[in-house]
Amino acid sequence: MRVLFADVSLSRLPEATVARLPVYLRVLTDATEATISSDNLAAGAGVNAAQVRKDLSHLGSYGTRGVGYDVSYLVRQISRQLGLSSDRRVAIVGVGNLGHALVRYGGFNARGFRVVAAFDVDPRTVGQQVGGLVVEPFERLAEVVEEKGVELALLTTPASAAQAAADALVEAGVGSILNFAPARVAAPPRVAVRQVDLGVELQILSYYGTQASTDPVDLDAAPG
Amino acid sequence: MRVLFADVSLSRLPEATVARLPVYLRVLTDATEATISSDNLAAGAGVNAAQVRKDLSHLGSYGTRGVGYDVSYLVRQISRQLGLSSDRRVAIVGVGNLGHALVRYGGFNARGFRVVAAFDVDPRTVGQQVGGLVVEPFERLAEVVEEKGVELALLTTPASAAQAAADALVEAGVGSILNFAPARVAAPPRVAVRQVDLGVELQILSYYGTQASTDPVDLDAAPG
DNA sequence: AATTGTGAAGGAGTTCACAGCC
DNA sequence: GGCTGTGAACTCCTTCACAATT
Numbered sequence: 001m002r003v004l005f006a007d008v009s010l011s012r013l014p015e016a017t018v019a020r021l022p023v024y025l026r027v028l029t030d031a032t033e034a035t036i037s038s039d040n041l042a043a044g045a046g047v048n049a050a051q052v053r054k055d056l057s058h059l060g061s062y063g064t065r066g067v068g069y070d071v072s073y074l075v076r077q078i079s080r081q082l083g084l085s086s087d088r089r090v091a092i093v094g095v096g097n098l099g100h101a102l103v104r105y106g107g108f109n110a111r112g113f114r115v116v117a118a119f120d121v122d123p124r125t126v127g128q129q130v131g132g133l134v135v136e137p138f139e140r141l142a143e144v145v146e147e148k149g150v151e152l153a154l155l156t157t158p159a160s161a162a163q164a165a166a167d168a169l170v171e172a173g174v175g176s177i178l179n180f181a182p183a184r185v186a187a188p189p190r191v192a193v194r195q196v197d198l199g200v201e202l203q204i205l206s207y208y209g210t211q212a213s214t215d216p217v218d219l220d221a222a223p224g
Numbered sequence: 225m226r227v228l229f230a231d232v233s234l235s236r237l238p239e240a241t242v243a244r245l246p247v248y249l250r251v252l253t254d255a256t257e258a259t260i261s262s263d264n265l266a267a268g269a270g271v272n273a274a275q276v277r278k279d280l281s282h283l284g285s286y287g288t289r290g291v292g293y294d295v296s297y298l299v300r301q302i303s304r305q306l307g308l309s310s311d312r313r314v315a316i317v318g319v320g321n322l323g324h325a326l327v328r329y330g331g332f333n334a335r336g337f338r339v340v341a342a343f344d345v346d347p348r349t350v351g352q353q354v355g356g357l358v359v360e361p362f363e364r365l366a367e368v369v370e371e372k373g374v375e376l377a378l379l380t381t382p383a384s385a386a387q388a389a390a391d392a393l394v395e396a397g398v399g400s401i402l403n404f405a406p407a408r409v410a411a412p413p414r415v416a417v418r419q420v421d422l423g424v425e426l427q428i429l430s431y432y433g434t435q436a437s438t439d440p441v442d443l444d445a446a447p448g
Numbered sequence: 449a450a451t452t453g454t455g456a457a458g459g460a461g462t463t464c465a466c467a468g469c470c
Numbered sequence: 471g472g473c474t475g476t477g478a479a480c481t482c483c484t485t486c487a488c489a490a491t492t
Contacts, residue, residue: 012435016483022427026406037451046408050454050485057453065452065491082427083434090426101325102422107406111423152426152433176433178425182250182331184270192432196425198326199335201402201418202314202376203246203306208416209376209400210307211236240461261473274463274476281475289474290470 013081017055020047021078024055028075037068084112091117091150091174093165094157095125095135098180102154104131116148121161138165142172152176159183166193237305241279244271245302248279252299261292308336315341315374315398317389318381319349319359322404326378328355340372345385362389366396376400383407390417 013021027044028036038056042049056062056069059077063069079085090113092099102108103118120126121138128135136144144150153174157165162181169177176192179185182200187193237245251268252260262280266273280286280293283301287293303309314337316323326332327342344350345362352359360368368374377398381389386405393401400416403409406424411417 013431014483018431019428021431022421022424025427026421026424039451044408048485050487051483053452054454054484061453063452066450067492068451081431083430084427088430097325097328097330101321104321105422106321107423108426111427113423113426152429176429178429184268192429192435194425194429194432196420196422197246197250198329198420199331199337200243200246200250201420202332202337203249203308203335204242205376205400205402205416205418206307206312207237207242207245207305208418211416238461263473272463273473274465275461277474278462278476285475287474288470289468290472292473 013058017058018082020045020051020055021082023047024052025075025078025082028071028078031071034071035068036071036074038063041069079112087112087114088152089114089116089148089150090152090154091115091119091141091145091148092154092156093119093138093141093169094155094161094181095120095122095128095130096156096158099154099156100130102156103133113152117144117150119144138168141168145169145172145174150174152178155179155181155185157181237282241282242306244269244275244279245306248276249299249302249306252295252302255295258295259292260295260298262287265293303336311336311338312376313338313340313372313374314376314378315339315343315365315369315372316378316380317343317362317365317393318379318385318405319344319346319352319354320380320382323378323380324354326380327357337376341368341374343368362392365392369393369396369398374398376402379403379405379409381405 023045024041027041038049038052042052045052059081062074062077090108092103092115095103095118099118103115108115115133118130118133118135119138119141120135126135126137151174153169153176155162155165155177159181162179162183162185166177166179166185166187170187170191175190177185177187177194179193179195180198182197184195185193247269248265251265262273262276266276269276283305286298286301314332316327316339319327319342323342327339332339339357342354342357342359343362343365344359350359350361375398377393377400379386379389379401383405386403386407387409390401390403390409390411394411394415399414401409401411401418403417403419404422406421408419409417
């Protein structure tokens, strides 16, 4: 590793590595010792130890040979890479069943994401208080995004409304969209879009559930 | 392709292919024509046309050269492969914010999954009616799973309770677990376990959100 | 002695490009 | 002519194995 620090922080990480870093972060957060070996980190994350070392080597040489990795230092480095150094503001668009639950879901706050706004088109939902937030009308999206510094959005509208909502978010300057609607949404390249389709997840699971008896493959693996 | 039908249905599909089949299924369900080309299917799914053809070739030769694929026939073949030929019974373990929302979430029913039971340990939650179901006490899990023929479970407990709940599910004979708790759960090889960690998804998104301005990579892609 | 960091080998998944078929 | 099915090339990811380092 002859790369300068500046290069390391600019270089893009392999996609597969990025997908595992949050898992390492979770293991590190639960760690009790001040130091952890690639072996132990790998066991907690459910991957190969060489994988861990290669992944971490992409961030720079942060381990100590013969000793391991300093937990809190590693947490800082990974957080920095992932853009989690400061709290990030999240908005939720579409306050149906799923949106409603996500507004109140504590898991995000615990990881440095702050849900600061919720939007809906339904006049019966708008104005209601959900998890300490007042649901805003969809028309105020741009205004509120600006006002509250929203950086990420969770898209929990029906599939039919997803693209229009995504367009409005892009227009308003939101740079990252996590789309829960069972539909592909298009966005310009500067906006990161990621799809989480619960139906798809269940269908994949269904396949492995029916296959599991014929072949001993365990699946609780890094996100595919 | 010289493989017999029997072999095709027994052979394991590449993991990456399995992850895309549900996406194809979604596109096919929305299709208006009776026939679809790999080009169009690929466009709808957001992948390469050669990818589609290779994926589908793993199921057998179901296309017609010069014409394309018969939509309804393809839907049947994919559904069969994924083990979706009949409605599959789903239970939800842990009726907190997320579990509550998933019980009422319509997206599952629309895709052939029937939510037939919900469980919780909290006596204040047990007995309540949620989305047409009465929340059962956790102790009745084995009994109700048996009684209602539950095949899949959504695990929406806190992380600290996830492993114990998974153990109970395995013990009760549930073959597939979709784990929403931010913790890895262990299970015997005959049980398929799949992890959906919303915090992890947001953290991955956060990385690409911060990188997006420096490099035009769109992400709304098939799971890597 | 223990553990990292990494070149090299191996494996999986993707894309190309075109023969084969309708 | 149009589109599928697939060998071959290519790219990406994983694992091995061991030198380097503390």
